[in-house]
Amino acid sequence: MNNQSLIQFLNSSNLVSEQAAQEIAAVFLPKEIAKDKFLLKEGRVCDEYLFLEAGFMRAFAHDTEGREITTDFYFGSSIVFEVSSFFTRTESHENIQATEPCMGWCISYEKLNMLFHSMPEFREFGRGVLVKGFASLKKRTLSMITETAEQRYEALLTTKPKIFQHASLKHIASYLGVTDTSLSRIRKEYTKK
């Protein structure tokens, strides 16, 4: 197994040296997830901190009426896990599903903590992941308040076009906070321009 892309990812954060990156990456185990399989199901405790190397994933929760609400999309070199469940060891309200065949590298809560304790560099990296996630979540919350659905659509289209190549409009709609019906209309208006 070649974990070069994980090493590269750790190293490119500028928080982890090449040497340390190799040590860290050695603790991760390869993980394949078939299309439609789950990395995490609601009700379970998230115990996998995944570096996604290839494929496409979607995180979603259920609202009170039982509808699926997409909370995030993941692809390419990114860290995939459910922060709250993973770190507080509580049942997740979210699901994380591979919508395309995925390949990546995984580490358990216990091993992650051991690494955090023994390698200050990796600790910094871990904090960086959390802080970045926090910032993008806050941006998303703010956009839900200050922007119209059409503005959010346009922003997603230009900043993360990849999502439109891999996710269904239904999933994108709930991520944007509208019904699929509304998204369809928004797209119609938008393409006119």
Added chain:
Amino acid sequence: MNNQSLIQFLNSSNLVSEQAAQEIAAVFLPKEIAKDKFLLKEGRVCDEYLFLEAGFMRAFAHDTEGREITTDFYFGSSIVFEVSSFFTRTESHENIQATEPCMGWCISYEKLNMLFHSMPEFREFGRGVLVKGFASLKKRTLSMITETAEQRYEALLTTKPKIFQHASLKHIASYLGVTDTSLSRIRKEYTKK
């Protein structure tokens, strides 16, 4: 100066021993913030990690039209700082203002990091703060998508009634993602029931 409440707060997390809590608290400096003064102004780098002992604060950002959007309220024993700016040492997009006279305990980025490195217990505590903030932010985002403004109003009223005793309806409105006009109508409808 009596930092007993900070020690108690650290200790009550169950992550920090009494002994360690005292050591940690000793590094914090007392901080008073007069009414209407800012703990953080947008454009500045947040360098204060504050334990708020008493008073009331509001965090807000500006949208593209220049309107103020309240992003959070703080009171009683809670940690107040802007995660992204503080940890990535970048300019904040947010303001944090005391809307009532405040008193608390403060630590700089540099000192916080020193403590994180030297005291694993405090590191765990710090992670806990981040993770809790993450979870509540995600909850908020989800509620913006799945609930009506009235449902969000009711939830805030029952889970954080204190906010209604200290914040103006205008500030609460933007926190809930509606105009003050709409909030006024929602309150009218709600009190009918």
Added chain:
DNA sequence: TTGCTTTCTTGCCAAATGACAAGAACTAAC
């Protein structure tokens, strides 16, 4: 190919919310 299922679009109408403006209620300054 045929039939089945899912996704996406469209029309119609209702509900939620916003924009704007006016007025009422409250507060602070002098």
Added chain:
DNA sequence: GTTAGTTCTTGTCATTTGGCAAGAAAGCAA
């Protein structure tokens, strides 16, 4: 008390979005 400023409410009307149902389009399996 008077004045000025702010907050909150209310009315009118427009816009955005949702709910529902029907149909079109696309994908999949037998």
